[in-house]
Amino acid sequence: MRRPDLTYATMDHNVPTKDRYNITDPISKQQIDTLSKNCADFGVTLFDLDSIDQGVVHVMGPELGLTHPGKTIVCGDSHTSTHGAFGALAFGIGTSEVEHVLATQCLQQSKAKTLEVRINGKLKPGVTAKDLILGVIAKYGTDFATGYVIEYTGEAIRGLSMEERMTVCNMSIEAGARAGLIAPDQTTFDYLRGRQYVPQGEAFEAAVAEWQKLATDEGAQYDWVVEFDADSLIPQVTWGTSPGMGTSVTATVPNPADFTTENERKAAEKAIEYMGLTPGTPMTEIPVDYVFIGSCTNGRIEDLRAAAAVAQGYKVSPNVTAIVVPGSGRVKIQAEKEGLDAIFTEAGFEWRDAGCSMCLAMNPDVLKPGQRCASTSNRNFEGRQGRDGRTHLVSPAMAAAAAIEGRFVDVRDWQFKVKQEA
Ligand SMILES: CC(C)[C@H](C(=O)O)[C@@H](O)C(=O)O
């Protein structure tokens, strides 16, 4: 290994989120044991199950301050695009490329084209970064950014916290992009200050002076520009089996006949059948069996706060199983300090340990065939959360409201209702 000092590891995909040391799946067990052994043999820092920093790599990395503006970051995982939120060039690579990087610390790449995704206006109350990226992908499709690196710009992006920016960049890959990034600014520097793996004291100020140079050039030219209006965005729910098959919670399940091309019609038909839905059904009349709050898209502390704010004082519907899975050990500890775990458990949510959990069916958290899940993760492919499971992607607040009502609800009405009752 060329640079063990620049390499970090954790365990996330196949870690059980309850009784975490009891890994019964032999392949998962072997993978985890092999990683431990390799890290020990090659001197790589590993955040293992005993570490409070163990968690989903895209949650715990930034949290530790490992992600800096201007860095090139690779990981054997497609959602590495998350780290672009800091103005890093971060992308997922395949296993043989991982091997190449470990041996040489370099990678041959062809230059990507540049795409500006300009978000005009501001998000309205109850509309989140998750709705924003789901809305962009619903509008432009799951392959519009193929061959490009996205730069997200515009007023709405500048107004986002680092955690919200990570949610947006996380799903760049669902738009087909090689990577997605946001130019660093004061929000970025404030987030990084004092974290374990950033320079401290005067060295930090010197780093900031360098990072400031990474702001978007005045009059920068891109290969392509698309625009999106944040002002008119409504909370989103996906109805199909790709992240682009989404709509507003106030809308209905679409009619395949209304799509323009034959391919789209066929894809919609197939997706609606798999999802067990009927065209024309209001999204708010779709009942859910399961709610998953977590993942590298929405398993950060702000996400858990948003979900807890909705859940507080209510009970999960008797027809629903709901789990909350912090993205990292530190998110878990912070949430417990703030009493969020108590809010969730009193409401009837299960409070779990950090891991990828039900984002993908590679650990004990799996849907049963036919079960329908409101999920804060990023992929709703067939079988993603378990064979024949049905996934609807939503924001944390929307997921929490769905857990309580037992169906999708417009969280903007929900907040109104809460206020009236209070
Ligand atoms: C299993 C892993 C390689 C995969 C990825 O690359 O993204 C997973 O994290 C996912 O979200 O589908």
Ligand code: SF4
């Ligand atoms: S949380 Fe989900 S999307 Fe993120 S790395 Fe894990 S499996 Fe992939």
